[in-house]
Amino acid sequence: MKIDKKEKAVVVIGSGPGGAQVAYQLTKQGIPVVLLEAGRRIMKEEYVNEEWPAFSQMAWLDKRTMSGNARIVKDFNGLPTWLVKAVGGTATHWAGATPRFLDYEWKTKSTYGSVDGATLMDWPIDGKEMKPYYVKAEDAIGSTHRGGRPPLPANNNYKVFAEGAKRVGYKFYATGPYGTNAAPYDGRPASIQDGFNFQGDKNGSKWNPNVSEIPKALATGKLELRTNSQAVQITTDSSGKADGVLYMDTKTKALHRQEAKVICVAGNSIETPRLFLMSASSRFPNGLANSSDQVGRNYMRHLTGSVYATFDKPVNFFRGETMAGFLADEVKHNPKRGFVGGYYLETLALGPSFLGAFLDPGKWGKKFADMMDGYQNMAGMWIVGEDMPQANNRITLGSAKDAFGLPAPNVHFDDHPNDTAMRNHAYEKGEAIYKAVGATQTYRVTPYPHTHNLGSMRMSAKAKDGVVDKWGRCHDVKNLFVSDGSVMTTGAACNPTLTITALAIRQGEYLADQLKKGNV
């Protein structure tokens, strides 16, 4: 469908899990949508099963700067995140782990109490309200182990992980829930254990919006997908309502304007606040919808870290699904461990190309080379846990400019002592798992560039405490919504995409209803 730029349209910005889901929910109900996506559409035939070429094919590499005490600032300055600029968003890269929030993770302030230096806050929604949306989200993604869908089989990496976990005394391990089909589902085939989930998945067994919500929304005839179209400013009318989006053709650099009646922003936790800050005006001098001064603050990236181990026998951990291995035993809040919140351990395999870059950034010498040399006998796992929101972990507009002359975002990130305590605990447990099955060498790996980006547009009950209300609608601008993981008040221990999807389905249904009633 073609929508005139002068027509006051519903405009969605960003086609990742958040934006694509909202666009699909609206178009499904007959509401026309313009979807602006900064990247291009890469079809699965084009995906490359090699780590660096695939990375350069789709990664968001526009200029960014960094500050803060987290090691990532030194290791990967200029590349704080690992995000995708393409239709389907970062889910083109995503592995597929789909756990849910626990009930108290919606209410961390009342559960954990005050934690020095952290800006914990309760979400204005709870587990009970979200439950039906989680079911819808699992069905949308096709999570294994849920809705009667079968589990994926054990690959070699999982065998080491599960047996080690068992010997340590853990019991909550399984090959999912995971967003890649074990059996054909929703028009997509079963996994052929060809790995390369992070590179897009050529087989199309992995869920991502580019193979699901986007084609479905296009099939309604109500979607106009505009690729290579990067939003650079949201404009407002004299009443303070959003009335249009200025966007740039990233190829020709021509600037366009789309008139809008409703705007949903889903550019992920750096680009979304950046767009709001770039939309400052005399009416909104600190940035759009920023009377609370919360736009860009409380940025989270999850705990993260990895443990790799080598054994005296082959593992060949690169074969099969990238992350189909889960352990939930450490997820529960148990302050006796010396920190609040909890974490999951999940299997993870990298090829030698990525492993060399991420195993120990900046390191060289015999110990490093010896670890790499054990590649064939290696197993690996990833730590994902709740990190503390902090007011100064923050996205701002820096003085540097990107290639388009726009202010590049600066990402400030300090580790909170709770994050460090939890990471150390997880390292120990991860090593214990591998030692229980005979590891000869273990390696603690520092966080990679952030794959989970959360919280910079936090959801709050009161306008003074956050940016958006419980529907993701801006407290200050009533026809402006945020539809991605940046709304997360706190991040919980679990991988975020299932929750982003659940929130987007809920928001899409709400917005469709409001539009039909003429309330926006």
Add this chain to the structure above:
Amino acid sequence: MKITRRELLISAGSLLAYSQLGSLANAEVNIAAQPGDQEMIASMCKALYPHDRFPMSIYMDVAAGAIKKGNADTGAKISFRAGLDGLKINKFDKMNFKKQTKYLKSIENTPFFGLVRGHTVVALYDHKEVHKIFGYQGASFDKGGYKDGEYNDLSWLPEPRIEEHPDLTAFLDDSSPKKYASLKIKKTF
């Protein structure tokens, strides 16, 4: 531009240098153009990431890439030339491994070291022959994926359970905010 972008990720702090790598052409004075220069850089690459299993030809390939970068612009050239001179004067290639490591430590903060190390860690472990030596098979899509008996051929451990534990749902559902708020916090920071 592909090489440039991949190095972007790796080279902590030297993004700018790498993003200007596009203009390699027409360098008038090329450094590391003497006989033996590539071998010298290769010996440094090997001392940085020593693998007895790798033939010297792999390190020579890696060294060639590093030299190309050393010629990328004037800034790179002058620091690369100085670094290479240092290796030559000290007969780096004739030192034993322990001495080499000590020497590399002493120049660790130079741009020359940063360039060679940053390049080596990416180029070496991305090298097709290294993948072969490591037993990394990479892409399998064209062959229909990894087959049953391949992706799960590990036989030195028992077959694990793949389903969730029957108690998992109850474990996760038992998460009422009220109950968990009653746990006392023991702060260690």
